Amino acid sequence: MSQTRVEQKERTRRAILDAALTLSEDSALVALSLRQVAKQVGIVPTAFYRHFPSIEDLGLALVEESLDTLRALLRELRRAAGEDAATMIDGSVTVLVEQVRQDHAHYGFIARERFAGPAAVRDAIARGIELAERELATDLAHLPGTTAWTERDLEVLSALIVGAMVITAERLLGTSPGSPAEQRVADDARTQIRMLLVGARNWRSRTP
Amino acid sequence: MSQTRVEQKERTRRAILDAALTLSEDSALVALSLRQVAKQVGIVPTAFYRHFPSIEDLGLALVEESLDTLRALLRELRRAAGEDAATMIDGSVTVLVEQVRQDHAHYGFIARERFAGPAAVRDAIARGIELAERELATDLAHLPGTTAWTERDLEVLSALIVGAMVITAERLLGTSPGSPAEQRVADDARTQIRMLLVGARNWRSRTP
DNA sequence: CGTGACAGTGCACACATGTTCACCCACGTA
DNA sequence: TACGTGGGTGAACATGTGTGCACTGTCACG
Known part of the structure; x- marks a missing residue:
């Protein structure tokens, strides 16, 4: 039990983070x-x-934490991915819905601070999203049917998909977990991704 | 010159709005x-x-104003629209870029307050975006090639397009007007819309 | 057993904030 | 020319804020 001291400190730290998350739920970090x-x-x-x-440093820590969660989501996404693009991205919507449902406060925090937060916080979030786009781009490159694609087109498609995911997450934040509204947003997102995939399959990059 | 009194009041009101816009540029309304x-x-x-x-009422007035600008943008969009979906949506990206360039502060304000602002402000912004989606949906329904589409699919496609526009606007806010970065974001947005249109052209709604 | 590190306390200060009130005084009207 | 409407003033208030400082008690280690 030589951990008690540092344990206690960690517990208070967690309590502070949680309190900040709760209190900034209907407001912004800067008003905290x-x-x-x-x-x-x-x-x-x-x-x-x-x-x-x-x-501000509290907020930064909170974002790092949220981004770790997001990173975990993306790892989960990749783990569940098969060779088929449709089921891969389709299933990732499910993962997204589950994540947003169980970490509602965290994702709400990200949405709020993405543009309204302190510069450091905004940058951290932007970097996280960019990272997601790049990772998706390399994953898409490994898929069959994208061999004729420009690198730039791959990036643009990734940005489009990740963007749709971001907007879906934002929409989910406006619905209560398990509600029909949540279900509808999820269904719509799946339809959207399918539309995107139809577009991608019929896309031919112009030779640069 | 019997207007001087009310003119003066209007001028001060404008000054207040502009000051609020300037001061909340790197922060949030709630911190103002x-x-x-x-x-x-x-x-x-x-x-x-x-x-x-x-x-809060100041913020609401600011949003109404911003939404009027946005509404003007959409009217402009529709005015410039032809029968061809490609040039219509393609050109609307140009309009969006121009609008965001010249009303940078206003759109920045909308982006910031969309989730971080007071409830009334958030609602006003959400209504504006929903309205844009509905208007686009009815416009799309009048286009050739969408006769076999479900009403729901039309709405979903509209949401997808408007969502891409929102994200493009947000990206534009991170670039300085006239910069190569701004140009690149605009080009990417046009590519994205084209991808979306390819998807839409090859889409067949399942019979409900 | 003793001792130092250190999370948490309590008080203090100097400000900034929203809102109230009575008060101006210039402008437009009558 | 006389008057009242109304935008702008200045002092005052209660309250909330960040932060410095000396302190206390307790846990872990030599």
Whole structure:
């Protein structure tokens, strides 16, 4: 039990992160005061500094955490992927829906801070999305039927798909988990991806 | 010259709106203080109340204004539209780029407040986007080649296209007007829309 | 057993904020 | 020319904010 001390610190840190997530649920990070968070956690304001230098760093930590979750989602996506593009991307919608459902607060936080947050936070989110696009592009390149594609066209298609995913996630955030509305958004997303795939299959890159 | 009094009031109102737009450029509306705005405009804090009941109402007015601009964009889009879907949507990307370029601050504001803003503001933006989707859907229904389409599929396609437009606008906000980056985003958007159209042309709705 | 590290406390300060109120004084009207 | 409407003023308030400082108690290690 020589871990008790550091365990306790980690527990408070988690409590701070969770409190920030809860409190910023219907507002923005920038409107979050250090004192509110401290009160919610049950510590005195100054104790906050034992864990984070400022609210902005709190936000950054929160984003890193969210992006790890997102990264996990994408790994899960790739693990469940087969050779068939249709079932691969189709199934990934299911994964997305599940992830957003169970980490509602995290994804809500990302959506909110994507443009309204501090510069560091915005950059971190943008990098995460770009990374997803690049990874998808390389995955698409390995699929049959894309051999004649320009590299640029592959990137553009990836951006289109990831963009549709982002918008789907944002739509999901407006629905309550398990509701018919959620189901409808998911179905629509699947239809959209299928439309995209039909377009991709019939696409011929112009020779650059 | 019997208009001077009301003219002056309108001028101050504009100054307040512009100041709010400028000040919230790298932050969020919720982080905007009435006193900051007043100082920027050059009036005393209490004079603010002569024009708006609260900062939230200021934000709402700002969104209405932005949505009017957006509405104008869409009207322009439809005016320039021919029978050919390709040139219609292709050209609309050009219009979008121009609009975002010249009203950078307004669209930045919309992007920021879309999820981070007060509930009333968020709703107003969401309604604007939904309206755009519905209008596009009815326009698409009038185009040749979509006669066999389900109404639902038309809506889903519209949402996909408008979504791509939203994401394109967001990307444009990250580029400086007239830069090569802006050009690249615009080109990519056009490629994306073309891919979407290829998909749409080869799409057959399942009979419901 | 003793001791140092350190998460958490309590107080203090200097500001910034929203909102109120009574007060101007210039403009448009009568 | 006289008057009242109304945009703008300035002081005042209660409250909330970030942050510095000296402190305390307890856990883990030499």
